[in-house]
Amino acid sequence: MTDTDPGPTTGFPLPHRDGLGPLPEFTALRRDAPCARIRLPSGDPAWLVTRYADVRTVLGDPRFSRTRATRGTGPRMASVPTLPDSILAADPPEHTRLRKLIAPAFTARRAQAMRRDMARLVSGLLDALTAHDRPADLVPLFTRPLPLAVICDLLGTPRQDGDRLDAWCDTLRNLTAAPDAAVTAAVDEMTGYLAALVAAKRRHPADDVVSTLIAAHDDGERLTQEELISFCLVLLVGGYGTTADRLAGMVHLLLDEPGRYRRLCRAPDTIPRAAEELLRYAQTNVQANLRVATEDVELGGVTIAEGEAVMAVNSSANHDETVFEDPGRLDLDRAHNPHLSFGYGVHHCVGAQIARVQLQEALAGLVHRLPDLRAAAPPRWKTGLKTRAPRTLPVTW
Amino acid sequence: MPSGDDPATASDGTLRAHIDPELCVGSGICLATAPRHFEPTMDARSRARPDAPPADDRAQDAAALCPMEAIHFVRAREPTPRTAPPEARS
Ligand code: HEM
Numbered sequence: 449m450t451d452t453d454p455g456p457t458t459g460f461p462l463p464h465r466d467g468l469g470p471l472p473e474f475t476a477l478r479r480d481a482p483c484a485r486i487r488l489p490s491g492d493p494a495w496l497v498t499r500y501a502d503v504r505t506v507l508g509d510p511r512f513s514r515t516r517a518t519r520g521t522g523p524r525m526a527s528v529p530t531l532p533d534s535i536l537a538a539d540p541p542e543h544t545r546l547r548k549l550i551a552p553a554f555t556a557r558r559a560q561a562m563r564r565d566m567a568r569l570v571s572g573l574l575d576a577l578t579a580h581d582r583p584a585d586l587v588p589l590f591t592r593p594l595p596l597a598v599i600c601d602l603l604g605t606p607r608q609d610g611d612r613l614d615a616w617c618d619t620l621r622n623l624t625a626a627p628d629a630a631v632t633a634a635v636d637e638m639t640g641y642l643a644a645l646v647a648a649k650r651r652h653p654a655d656d657v658v659s660t661l662i663a664a665h666d667d668g669e670r671l672t673q674e675e676l677i678s679f680c681l682v683l684l685v686g687g688y689g690t691t692a693d694r695l696a697g698m699v700h701l702l703l704d705e706p707g708r709y710r711r712l713c714r715a716p717d718t719i720p721r722a723a724e725e726l727l728r729y730a731q732t733n734v735q736a737n738l739r740v741a742t743e744d745v746e747l748g749g750v751t752i753a754e755g756e757a758v759m760a761v762n763s764s765a766n767h768d769e770t771v772f773e774d775p776g777r778l779d780l781d782r783a784h785n786p787h788l789s790f791g792y793g794v795h796h797c798v799g800a801q802i803a804r805v806q807l808q809e810a811l812a813g814l815v816h817r818l819p820d821l822r823a824a825a826p827p828r829w830k831t832g833l834k835t836r837a838p839r840t841l842p843v844t845w
Numbered sequence: 846m847p848s849g850d851d852p853a854t855a856s857d858g859t860l861r862a863h864i865d866p867e868l869c870v871g872s873g874i875c876l877a878t879a880p881r882h883f884e885p886t887m888d889a890r891s892r893a894r895p896d897a898p899p900a901d902d903r904a905q906d907a908a909a910l911c912p913m914e915a916i917h918f919v920r921a922r923e924p925t926p927r928t929a930p931p932e933a934r935s
């Protein structure tokens with residue numbers, strides 16, 4: 449029991465809205481109820497945290513545990529367990545052991561070294577696109593195949609399984625669109641697929657991340673088989689689905705107001721800064737991975753009791769009026785931009801540096817090759833997922 | 846005068862972590878991995894705690910996880926005080 453009145457329960461999930469603009473529900477919560485009571489799809493209660501400083505505390509403070517939100521008993525997002533062996537479910541020091549295995553492959557330096565290859569991939573996809581009939585859908589022709597090729601090359605997995613991976617990724621990030629049984633089935637299928645892949649790789653190791661992880665498993669006690677499979681799964685889902693959705697969303701935001709796209713065509717050297725602002729502005733995540741408090745914590749005017757679940761939403765933090773000037777404005781020149789789109793703390797996106805280079809090269813390729821690119825029709829949107837993203841992106845040039 | 850923080854001139858002493866502010870992107874990985882060694886700055890980056898204990902395995906882990914390779918260790922002349930402030934946890 450706490451002596452603070454949590455107020456009435458806020459509706460959750462938020463009502464779906466097409467687009468990526470700031471959601472009025474988050475704006476109101478930041479103002480009126482920065483730690484709000486919600487009920488999760490599982491029926492369990494949780495706190496929805498929406499202000500920048502509080503979101504950073506939840507993500508960066510060891511008193512909030514991912515392990516307790518994924519293993520044993522306690523409040524859950526949904527009734528199906530999701531990947532209790534993965535890096536995203538581990539707390540330090542276990543998390544540290546797992547992350548150290550892959551950290552060397554994901555430094556900014558390594559990502560920069562991949563830039564040329566990524567530019568070549570972009571160029572190849574744009575060759576095919578420009579040979580395509582107009583209008584064309586940029587999602588299957590560009591925003592999906594690019595991150596798929598990048599992550600497959602990095603992990604050392606075959607590129608041709610994209611359609612299957614795509615369906616699995618969407619199901620795994622499902623919030624309301626698929627029944628729990630479908631999520632469990634997707635995890636099972638993907639686990640089977642990856643186990644076969646690991647077996648094949650074990651016979652033919654190469655200079656890639658999956659081979660590195662297999663070596664860590666085979667060399668001794670540094671990685672269990674379950675951890676190995678979960679690791680591959682999280683890397684695939686994170687590296688592919690998330691990046692594909694983000695890229696599609698960025699291109700949509702640029703074409704939605706053609707002046708933005710023209711600006712990047714005129715000044716392609718501003719793309720890195722523009723990409724950060726697009727990452728900040730787009731309220732892609734309408735929810736977040738749960739954490740559970742390991743002791744009582746004061747946050748946003750309430751006491752979060754030990755054992756209670758917390759959902760800290762980075763896309764709301766990115767629009768916090770006390771941190772970002774005029775946050776509702778998409779300002780491609782924004783200088784002070786400490787956005788949390790890649791998270792914060794130990795789980796800060798391991799692929800952030802690779803994602804950045806990839807997004808920059810994708811935008812650079814588009815403005816260079818297709819300066820007349822424009823929307824041919826409004827996109828259709830994915831619905832019922834933890835993230836918002838265009839399902840289609842009809843364009844012409 | 847030689848300074849205790851200067852790796853070129855430092856003599857024997859304890860190892861202390863140092864974050865290059867030019868490289869740090871404020872991921873928060875280090876301070877969440879080794880909270881007794883690192884803390885946030887006002888400009889959304891991280892830095893070594895002035896009152897950090899001598900670098901240990903946790904601090905080394907944080908350095909290994911930094912995606913910007915921004916964390917280095919220098920020999921301090923004076924051992925740093927062992928007492929951490931009340932909000933420090935590890
Ligand atoms: C624009 C693209 C991307 C965005 C916006 C993004 C966002 C995020 C966020 C917010 C988290 C933290 C989740 C949490 O704390 O609950 C995360 C973690 C993660 N991401 Fe990404 N990501 C992107 C691309 C990638 C790529 C390209 C990869 C792989 C190559 C990747 C792999 C991962 C992994 C493995 C984690 C878990 C890290 C850990 O638990 O230590 N992501 N990502």
Ligand code: SF4
Nearest residue numbers: 869870872873875911
């Ligand atoms: S891990 Fe590296 S980049 Fe991240 S906050 Fe620490 S020093 Fe900065």
